[in-house]
Amino acid sequence: QKEVEQNSGPLSVPEGAIASLNCTYSDRGSQSFFWYRQYSGKSPELIMSIYSNGDKEDGRFTAQLNKASQYVSLLIRDSQPSDSATYLCAVTGYSSASKIIFGSGTRLSIRP
Amino acid sequence: EAGVVQSPRYKIIEKKQPVAFWCNPISGHNTLYWYRQNLGQGPELLIRYENEEAVDDSQLPKDRFSAERLKGVDSTLKIQPAELGDSAVYLCASSFGQGRNSPLHFGNGTRLTVT
Numbered sequence: 438q439k440e441v442e443q444n445s446g447p448l449s450v451p452e453g454a455i456a457s458l459n460c461t462y463s464d465r466g467s468q469s470f471f472w473y474r475q476y477s478g479k480s481p482e483l484i485m486s487i488y489s490n491g492d493k494e495d496g497r498f499t500a501q502l503n504k505a506s507q508y509v510s511l512l513i514r515d516s517q518p519s520d521s522a523t524y525l526c527a528v529t530g531y532s533s534a535s536k537i538i539f540g541s542g543t544r545l546s547i548r549p
Numbered sequence: 550e551a552g553v554v555q556s557p558r559y560k561i562i563e564k565k566q567p568v569a570f571w572c573n574p575i576s577g578h579n580t581l582y583w584y585r586q587n588l589g590q591g592p593e594l595l596i597r598y599e600n601e602e603a604v605d606d607s608q609l610p611k612d613r614f615s616a617e618r619l620k621g622v623d624s625t626l627k628i629q630p631a632e633l634g635d636s637a638v639y640l641c642a643s644s645f646g647q648g649r650n651s652p653l654h655f656g657n658g659t660r661l662t663v664t
Contacts (some may be wrong), residue, residue, distance in 0.1 A: 445589070471652055480640060480655035481592065525591050527653075536605055537582075537653060539591035 443540035456513040460526030469529040516547045553656035561662045567629035570659045574643030584640040
């Protein structure tokens with residue numbers, strides 16, 4: 438089992454709709470969870486972080502965390518063509534908070 | 550604030566040749582990471598430094614890869630000799646401290662092609 442798993446996609450969503458991206462992780466003691474966005478040919482950039490169970494909202498983005506289910510998700514409301522990118526889920530380990538492990542990413546495509 | 554600086558941006562070498570990548574982290578960031586990213590995959594950690602100490606190098610292929618972070622600031626990653634399978638993007642990242650409030654800041658990466 439991979440430590441951090443994501444559906445590779447591509448996920449195609451119409452412009453203006455809600456895009457839902459999911460991630461599961463294997464280390465039950467993980468404490469910090471991040472979503473990075475990566476445009477083609479560019480480096481990952483942080484868009485959201487979440488540390489406690491529940492929802493965290495930032496503009497059009499909402500991160501959701503359920504530690505009991507070892508599940509973290511990212512919702513993008515009012516999807517825009519500029520949201521088309523690969524979204525990487527990243528998780529820190531329990532034994533080392535600095536060891537950040539990435540999933541393989543979900544490719545999101547927003548169609549006009 | 551200047552971001553993480555990496556060089557070169559692109560490198561094309563023949564197999565069995567050596568290659569080196571350089572990274573300068575954000576000023577004040579004591580944790581430095583080297584990741585490798587293959588096409589269609591997420592970044593894979595190669596080595597992590599806390600100041601000048603390599604605290605996690607379990608994923609570094611030590612027979613051909615080496616890294617150093619002298620004086621706890623900039624870092625160099627070397628491959629000698631390179632193999633075809635080393636073609637990838639090599640990403641450097643840095644963070645301030647460790648723990649929940651320390652997300653990674655990435656450089657632009659070095660795209661390595663081994664022919």
